[in-house]
Amino acid sequence: MNICVVALGKIGLPLAVQFADKGHKVIGADVNEKVVELVNAGTEPFPGEYDLDVKLKKAVDAGLLTATTDTAAAVAQSEAVVVVVPLFVDAEGTPDFGWMDSATQAIAKGLKPGTLVSYETTLPVGTTRTRWAPMLERGSGLTAGKDFHLVFSPERVLTGRVFADLRRYPKLVGGIDEASTQRGVEFYEQVLDFDERTDLPQPNGVWDLGTAEASELAKLAETTYRDVNIGLANQFARFADKNDIDVKKVIEACNSQPYSHIHQPGIAVGGHCIPIYPRMYLWNDPEATVVRSAREANAAMPEYAVDLLAAAYGDLKDVNVLVLGAAYRGGVKETAFSGVFPTVEALKARGAVPYVSDPMYTDEELAAHGLTPHQGETVTAAILQADHAEYRELAASDLPDVKVLVDGRRTTDPARWEGVRRVVIGG
Missing domain, CATH: 3.40.50.720 (NAD(P)-binding Rossmann-like Domain)
Incomplete structure (x- = not known):
């Protein structure tokens, strides 16, 4: 053809x-x-x-x-x-x-x-x-x-x-x-x-x-399902934080039963699909309260991660904070609807001074996205936003002045962060 x-x-x-x-x-x-x-x-x-x-x-x-x-x-x-x-x-x-x-x-x-x-x-x-x-x-x-x-x-x-x-x-x-x-x-x-x-x-x-309509709905439904599932996982995680429960163990236990398929909580839902298509579905079906609530729950997670940092660190005014990862997910050089942007804004709202680093981006590329690249400035707090493979090897010695790390993706190795207060979402 x-x-x-x-x-x-x-x-x-x-x-x-x-x-x-x-x-x-x-x-x-x-x-x-x-x-x-x-x-x-x-x-x-x-x-x-x-x-x-x-x-x-x-x-x-x-x-x-x-x-x-x-x-x-x-x-x-x-x-x-x-x-x-x-x-x-x-x-x-x-x-x-x-x-x-x-x-x-x-x-x-x-x-x-x-x-x-x-x-x-x-x-x-x-x-x-x-x-x-x-x-x-x-x-x-x-x-x-x-x-x-x-x-x-x-x-x-x-x-x-x-x-x-x-x-x-x-x-x-x-x-x-x-x-x-x-x-x-x-x-x-x-x-x-x-x-x-x-x-x-x-x-x-x-x-x-x-029909074309069935095919259109299938795409919106499968993506919206993921957003709703993640939103549920994030709500479980926030409840677990309040009650000193490790939500990761809970989810693993639930998913050992074949009828449970709970996704993982995290700092943000980004990319071209999951943050967008539920909104598109809501345009068709504005009465879909479950979809709307899940989208709101997921959109609130970057600010929640900053709340966790403030609870562990204290007042963030004038504190230099490093956000690790500009990409919306690990291993992909793409910032579409990335959690880095609301995370940076939430830090600024608390008076912090946010810097951003990402192994896939040059300083010039980060600056072009309106982000302040980290160029060796002393930082005393950090938030991991993208689950790049490189961050699995990251250690406290790489950021010697950091007192608190909020790992928004459970990517870092706890053994490498001894002496630093390491906080994860969902406990």
Whole structure:
């Protein structure tokens, strides 16, 4: 097939490479000229995605992957179009469709009869049918479900391990009509590989969810579940702190029974997915009180970690505090909705002087994010925000003036912190 992938970001580019790796001819469309230039040179535009550099160069050298800024022209040459353009939500959870609207209008200009259009960007329920279908119809003069096929098939991968996750998890597909769904299933069966899984209710592979709405809800539901689960774990942890209980042992004990799957508490829930998609679900379902309460519980955790520091250290006014980790999770160079930002703000609100360090970021990069990099200043307190592997080896001798460490991820080794008051969330 000839396939167009719209948006060559941290999900879109690995997808394009995956399709090319299966022997299909792929055109990647992106508005960023620098990204297009790098891709055409066979150079990954961002670091950290396992095996992307090798697979990308192979695909480009084989003539199976090219990139362009002309989305309409790329679509006109393609039998299938996969859309992975970012969708943002504001603090209230209202979606900003600006980038996706622009991309959809460009797709419509190049759309021809018989083409499959698949949206993979996570969406509020109903968006594929009520927003994208009419927009594509207006711009192309074609009728959705009659002249072209339209499906929603959510991405279910994590950055850093996209190729492995594409094999690991079933691909969910739902269309605006039965024919679209069937065309979507056939497409993904041709472009993906799947590991054998025996622990699923159905065989691994492409799953027909029947409708675009069911597929949209599946993505929101699985991510919202994680946020609610973490919110519950965080509430357990705060109760455990008040009652001198080690919540880690409690959770391990609970999860020894097959019906309990409690996640781990922590200082923050960050990234492109878990903090955002529950808000998107609430936009669809504002009466979902459980979802709203969990989101509020998780959003309060950075300030709670600072409360723990103040309780152990005392007045934080004018105290130099080092926040360890700017990334939203260990091993990933990404600050999207990272807990570092509310942690720094909570420290400033108490009069502390916060500094930030992260093994994945230069001082210049931290400063560009509005953070003050630690450049050897004496610090007497620290908060671990990201669970980077390097922090497992961190010791009191590395920060000799620190009196209190709040480990927000239970990453540090207690034996390395003798002589320092080490506090963990949930006791």
